[in-house]
Amino acid sequence: MKTKRDFLRLLIFLVPSCLAGPALAGQALQTINIATSAAGQSGYIAALIENKKLDTKHGIKINNMMMDFTEAANAVKLGRTTASSMQPSTAVNLVKSGTDIRLITPQIWSGNSWVVRKDAPYKSFGDLKGKKIGNFARVTGAYFFSAVIAKEQKLNIEKDFQNVPAETGALIALLERGEVEAINMFEPHTTRLVMSGKYRVLTDFDIELENIFGAPPLKSTVGMLKETVEKQPALVKAIRSAYGDAIQVIKAGQDEEFFKSKAKELFNLSTPEEITAGLKQNKANFADKWGESFFQSQNKILQSGISLGLLPNIGDLNNLWIK
Template identity: 25%
Template sequence: MQRRTFLQSASVLAAASLFSVARAAEQSAVRITLPSAGSAGSAWRPLIDSQHLNTDSTLNLNWITADPGKMQVQLSAGSLDVGVFGAVGLATLVNRGSDIVLFGPALNNHGRWIVRNDSPYKEPKDLIGKTIATTAETSETYLQARIAASLIGIDLKKDVKVIHGSPTANLALFERGDVEAIITLEPTATRLVGRGAREIARVADLWKQATGQTEDPFLVGLAASRTWFDANRETAKQLAALFERFGQAIHANPDSLKTIAQDLGIKADETQAIDLLPQRLAPAYSTRWDDGVFATIDKQIQTAVKLGLLDRTPDRTIYVKA
């Protein structure tokens, strides 16, 4: 009887110990945003896993589907540790008192101006006075497109009639012919080109044309509350290094994007779009987090202030080196 009691007690203690270990592991995991299929960020999890890019055994990732519109709330509430933000969107929040800070790379700008194949328009300036569709007015996609367009003499607020809506609604408008063009991100742009639509400009190219820079500009980076960052500096450093490694792996082997086409929201029968992924989507992934990137972020904020997209430059720098 004593032996049986001892064994039962030992089993209970062992189970409790395993539960404690599992609970501790769960609590130490980084709760990081997972963009849904149909966005460039949806490549992160499948390729990090399949290519074993997370080489640090202490970096435990808990991917959480996060609505970009609710990301600040999730970060502030503690239900999400790490999200992604762009320069202008984050600067707007910082001016309102947010403590969120950028600490690592994520995506370069991959916005595209798309028209139908039979369209007479060959460049963005041809669309002055016309109607186009794009994402919400507060989205980084639109904000950065407006900044880049302004640098080549186009004011999207005044020179073009812009309809703002969800990606699905915008596609419907475009395919019905209710708008002359659409400004959208990858991989949606590649899906449209694969179906016969025509690209007339990349937002990144407009930026480079105006600034003389040779690399695609920053779109969004890894972000967390200053409180989380200060308490988890080593984890933040590991995470920033992982995303640099991810971008470098994609640039070295862009064909790997074909293997996760379905994770990106592309159907198996969209063979033309899948074939285009390596050349069109690979440049979207950042490989650096350094002074060059910081200079671009500063330039984006300065231009946003001149355009009135920001009322002022934030009192503090919105990025840090992890």
């Protein structure tokens, strides 16, 4: 009798558990819209999360809405998306305009460099003083980082250099034609230029700013409205977990085959040599730091931009970051 009673007790315990399993597994995932760029490393991490199902692993389904950085930031502001890839400097501007943004997880380091001809005589960025340099528009993060580097070397990017503003393709053409002495360029274009044998990196922004501030400059992070962050902490945790898992996959080199399959589409890399170099650089460019000391490093970079008049003063920059 005792054995029978024990069996019945066990059965009563197990049956609800067995019934609950499929029900939980069958629960609908929470679909969220995230604004991001279709190409480059922003597009890559979005595609990797989808391919590896790193979002569904954490109970959400990310619907990536592809757009440029400016449109992506405004998408959160206008309520078109729950979150967006954005630069910390963009978050500062949004806060100043009345949209209270919080940054929840890292994505990508700047990946920018000053690139010069291989036989150019310049040994440091300061050697370019007074020269023509190709740079991005003043409103971009790439320009912002170049201005901070100049400031830290007691130079003024606008007064001590002859800036020639242009977009990516035009900047490369300016350097190729010899119309400028250096260009501000990002990956994977920098890798392709260097691999041509005609050009070299004069100053790596990430290395330079890490030496000064203790961390490389963050080009891209994920931003959400403060109200959403406060009301949906579980959603914040799920999003940052999906991105965190993806970056761990990249840093561990477990995405090699996936990278090769996307090299042409997302990075315009074709030859085996380009793809190998691109894979190495891609691994290095994804950001895996977060926390108090990291926030302070980024705040110092932002504060430098504020002092230059490139960013508005929004008070305590610590409010931007969600630990």
